[in-house]
Amino acid sequence: MIRKTDPLLANGPIILSPQQLHACTRIRGNLRSGDARRLHDLLAFHIGSFLLAADSARNVDLDLAKLLARSLDQALKTYDKLSPDRTEWLRVAVEYLVLEDDANLDVKDMQGLVDDANVVSAVLEHCGYHHLAKPIRDYLA
Numbered sequence: 001m002i003r004k005t006d007p008l009l010a011n012g013p014i015i016l017s018p019q020q021l022h023a024c025t026r027i028r029g030n031l032r033s034g035d036a037r038r039l040h041d042l043l044a045f046h047i048g049s050f051l052l053a054a055d056s057a058r059n060v061d062l063d064l065a066k067l068l069a070r071s072l073d074q075a076l077k078t079y080d081k082l083s084p085d086r087t088e089w090l091r092v093a094v095e096y097l098v099l100e101d102d103a104n105l106d107v108k109d110m111q112g113l114v115d116d117a118n119v120v121s122a123v124l125e126h127c128g129y130h131h132l133a134k135p136i137r138d139y140l141a
Contacts, residue, residue: 013126027095036079039094046098064113071132086127093123
């Protein structure tokens with residue numbers, strides 16, 4: 001089966017939403033050089049800020065936010081052992097999660113984290129973290 005996607009994403013995870021593809025392409029174009037520690041700190045800061053903002057919003061799925069953060073945190077523990085392609089995709093997953101202006105607004109939209117969860121689980125699958133992607137997919141089912 002030939003995948004008809006942006007050439008930049010052709011060898012990456014399967015992401016079907018045009019908005020998600022656009023955001024991932026934008027993130028890949030703007031990637032900063034980073035390591036697992038910076039990504040972990042970025043993830044921790046975002047989740048903390050997200051939980052504070054979500055506390056007043058009351059329409060956010062906090063369990064999903066925690067599941068995404070835990071899954072990415074676990075993947076980042078083996079970041080240095082991944083191939084360059086997979087480290088780049090793992091960076092995309094973290095950056096997508098922290099990106100407020102993706103396919104849906106994370107805090108203001110009831111489904112705001114669902115698009116993030118789809119991208120994160122697709123990237124985790126692509127990077128070989130099937131055991132981390134499965135709980136996300138099960139949660140969304």
